[in-house]
Amino acid sequence: xxxxxxxxxxxxTYKGKVRLIIKNYPYKYRDYSHIAAEASLxxxxxxxxxEMHNLLLKNSPKLDRESLVTYAKELGLDLKxxxxxxxxxxxxxxxxxxxxxxxxxxxxxxxxxxxxGRKVVGNRSYEYLxxxxxxxxxxxxx
Amino acid sequence: MRRNSRRTERLRLRxxxxxxxxxxxxxxxxxxxxALTLPCLSFAxxxxxxxxxxxxxxxxxxxxxxxxxxxxxxxRRLSGDGTMSCATCHVPEQGYADGQDxxxxxxxxxxxxxxxxxxxxxxxxxxxxxxxxxxxEEQALFPMMSAFEMNxxxxxxxxxxxxxxxxxxxxxxxxxxxxxxxRIAMAIAAFERTIVSLNAPYDKYLKGDVxxxxxxxxxxxxxxxxxxxxxECHHGPNxxxxxxxxxxxxxxxxxxxxxxxxxxxxxxxxxxxxxxxxDLKEDPGRYLITKKQGDWKAFRTPTVRxxxxxxxxxxxxxxxxxxxxxxxxNSGGGKGNRYLKPLGLSADEKKELKAFLVDAxxxxxxxxxxxxxx
Numbered sequence: 001x002x003x004x005x006x007x008x009x010x011x012x013t014y015k016g017k018v019r020l021i022i023k024n025y026p027y028k029y030r031d032y033s034h035i036a037a038e039a040s041l042x043x044x045x046x047x048x049x050x051e052m053h054n055l056l057l058k059n060s061p062k063l064d065r066e067s068l069v070t071y072a073k074e075l076g077l078d079l080k081x082x083x084x085x086x087x088x089x090x091x092x093x094x095x096x097x098x099x100x101x102x103x104x105x106x107x108x109x110x111x112x113x114x115x116x117g118r119k120v121v122g123n124r125s126y127e128y129l130x131x132x133x134x135x136x137x138x139x140x141x142x
Numbered sequence: 143m144r145r146n147s148r149r150t151e152r153l154r155l156r157x158x159x160x161x162x163x164x165x166x167x168x169x170x171x172x173x174x175x176x177a178l179t180l181p182c183l184s185f186a187x188x189x190x191x192x193x194x195x196x197x198x199x200x201x202x203x204x205x206x207x208x209x210x211x212x213x214x215x216x217x218r219r220l221s222g223d224g225t226m227s228c229a230t231c232h233v234p235e236q237g238y239a240d241g242q243d244x245x246x247x248x249x250x251x252x253x254x255x256x257x258x259x260x261x262x263x264x265x266x267x268x269x270x271x272x273x274x275x276x277x278x279e280e281q282a283l284f285p286m287m288s289a290f291e292m293n294x295x296x297x298x299x300x301x302x303x304x305x306x307x308x309x310x311x312x313x314x315x316x317x318x319x320x321x322x323x324x325r326i327a328m329a330i331a332a333f334e335r336t337i338v339s340l341n342a343p344y345d346k347y348l349k350g351d352v353x354x355x356x357x358x359x360x361x362x363x364x365x366x367x368x369x370x371x372x373x374e375c376h377h378g379p380n381x382x383x384x385x386x387x388x389x390x391x392x393x394x395x396x397x398x399x400x401x402x403x404x405x406x407x408x409x410x411x412x413x414x415x416x417x418x419x420x421d422l423k424e425d426p427g428r429y430l431i432t433k434k435q436g437d438w439k440a441f442r443t444p445t446v447r448x449x450x451x452x453x454x455x456x457x458x459x460x461x462x463x464x465x466x467x468x469x470x471x472n473s474g475g476g477k478g479n480r481y482l483k484p485l486g487l488s489a490d491e492k493k494e495l496k497a498f499l500v501d502a503x504x505x506x507x508x509x510x511x512x513x514x515x516x
Contacts, residue, residue, distance in 0.1 A: 027249050029223055061250075108218065108225035109246060121233070122242045125462070 002057050003111040006126050008050060014133060022049075023098040025110050032063035035086060037095050039068040042085035046077050116140075187377045189367070191345040192447075195264035195335045201279060201328045203335060207316045211333030213309075213513045214326055219302045221292035225249060228285070228330065231257040234510045237451030238263075238337055243394060243459030251290035252402035254410070254425060256459035259452035262445050264335035265380040271441045271457040272428045273386060278331035283323060290406045296323045308516035339447040339505035347502065355502050362498025365491050370471070372495075375443045381503075386428045386440035390476025393424065394458040425458065450500040464499055468492050 011020055026033035036056050043052030055071045056063060072082040113120040116136040197203050215228045231245045232238045238260035240246050245257035255271055269281040285291040286299065303309045303321040313321045346354035366372045375383050397403045411419035414430040428437035441457040455461040461470065472492065475482030
C-alpha cells in the first residue's frame, strides 16, 4: 500500500476542506532518491506531480536519470525544461529545507503525516486517515 | 415386578455414580478427560487481577537500569541506518504497538507481521508471535539484527554505544562495566517490564468493586467466561494461556504479491532451516520454530489487556477493528481450524462482549516522560 493513492482519495473526498502540503524526504542510503525528488518537483512545475509520483513508485528502484527522462517523456512533459531542472538540481534548496525540517522534528520514517498537528507515522488506510480528518473537521467547526 | 426391578436398577446406578464422583481418583480422571477433550481449557482457566510482573533473578529492576533501558529503547543508534528505534514499532501513544496492520519496516524492506503491544509483555512465557524466545533479554536483540526491522550489526552497535560518554557512565553505574549487547538487552528488558496495564476496571471488579463495570461490561464478562468461550485461552492475570493455536486467520491481502514481503518470508524461513523456503506461500507460524506439524500456522495467544488501544489485530493485522475480531470468533474462526466452533452470539451479546473488552480491560493511562537520548 503506497501513501499516494490514499492521500489522493482523501483529497478527492474532502475537496475544498483539506489542504495538502507535501514535504520531501529522500532516503539517505538510496542512490537515486534525491534525483527522484528533483524529478517529482520538476514534473510539478509542469502540473504533473501525481502522475510522476505514481510512475516513480511503480518503477522503483529504477530511478536513474535515464529512466526519469523516459518517465517524463511518457507523461508528455517538456523534456528540455525537465532535464534542465533535474540536471541543475533546481529544487535542491527546497529538498534540503524539507530534510532539515524532518531532522529538527525528529522524523525518520516515510510516510509521516501531520493532520492538524496530529502525527501519524507509516502507511495508513483511507478509513484510518478519514476518521482523524472527520474528528478534526468536527473540532474545527466548534 | 418389572417396575420394581427398574427402580432397583436406577437406584443401583445412582449409587454407583455417587461412588464414582466421590472417589478422588475418578474425579481426577474425569477432569483430566475434560481437559484433554478441550485443548484450550486447562486447569488455569480462571480470571485473576493483575498483581505484578515477574522479575528474573539475574536482571533485577533498579531505577537507574530502567532509565538506561528507556534511553536505549528510544535510541535510533540501535538501527543500521539510524532511522529506527524500538519505539518506532512500539509507540507509547499507539498502545506500545504501531497502529498499522503490518509493523513498520526498515527502509526499503517490508515486515510480514503485526507489531504486538508491549503492555504486560513481561508476563509472557515466550515472546514473538511464534514464541521463538523465552525472555525479554533474548528478545530485545532479535529486531536489532533483523534485516527488515532494525538491520543493525551487534558488534557495531556495541561500539556505537561505547563512544557515547553518557552511556559509558550509565552502564558503569548500572552494571559495573562497559556496554555489551547482553547489557543493552537487559536494560531494555528492565524498561519493558514497567509497561503494564494498571488498575483496569476489570481488576477492580475482580478485587471486589462490583460497581467497577457497567451493566453491558458485566454481561460481556459473562459472555467472555461462558458462551463466548474466550476464557478458554484468555485467562490468568495476563489473559493469555501462552499457548499456540492455528485458528486459520485469513491472509492479509495487502501483503499479497508484494515482492518485499516474499523476500522477508523466504529470509525468515531460510534462517529457520525450512527446506523449500522459496516455495513458501504463507506464514508457517510456530512451525518454523518447532517443525511440528501441529504448529503449522499456529500463533501464540496474545493478551487482551488494553486490546482497544492495540489494533489492528491478529498476527498479520488483518482485522482493523474489534468488531471484525468478534465476528471471526463468532463464526467459528478460519476455515478448517480444529479449535473454534460457531458461538451463535446475538448482536446484543457481541455488543456486550465488546463493551467488556473496551471498557473493562483498559487501564489507567500509563504516563511516560520521554528520555533525553544522549
